[in-house]
Amino acid sequence: MDNMNKSTIEYLVAKFNRKIRLSLNRELLKYGLNEANFYYLFVVINNPGINQVQMIKLLDREQSIVTKQISNLVKNGWLEKRKSTTDHRQTELYPTSKTLDNIDDITEITEKVSAEVTSNLSEKESATLQKLLQKVL
Numbered sequence: 001m002d003n004m005n006k007s008t009i010e011y012l013v014a015k016f017n018r019k020i021r022l023s024l025n026r027e028l029l030k031y032g033l034n035e036a037n038f039y040y041l042f043v044v045i046n047n048p049g050i051n052q053v054q055m056i057k058l059l060d061r062e063q064s065i066v067t068k069q070i071s072n073l074v075k076n077g078w079l080e081k082r083k084s085t086t087d088h089r090q091t092e093l094y095p096t097s098k099t100l101d102n103i104d105d106i107t108e109i110t111e112k113v114s115a116e117v118t119s120n121l122s123e124k125e126s127a128t129l130q131k132l133l134q135k136v137l
Helices: 009-031 038-046 052-059 065-076 097-117 123-136
Strands: 077-083 092-097
Touching: 009 038, 009 097, 038 052, 038 065, 038 077, 038 092, 038 097, 052 065, 052 092, 065 077, 092 097
Parallel strands: none
Antiparallel strands: 077 092
């Protein structure tokens, strides 16, 4: 760590990311969710019937990672897989009643974590940070 400049963007983003992940994991634990999989629920709610190929492209993640997370969410009752009515080789993803019943609480958690990790910023600074992150990405 001595060779790492603690003011580099890489270091600061890594620390910020870790802070967010730890907070999300702590808050989502009671739902059996974590920072690696909760976002999939929002994607499916906003895109009911999305297939795994579309999910991979949307999330820009490796197929094996998406497959593992989806399988876990299906196994735990968060998502439902259905055969596509237009292409029987494809399965589509839909939110379950468990997801729909809990999504407001999960949304509240994400908002709480966002507020927590930006608590030292003014509203304007927080908005600027969000805009800058979007621009960089």
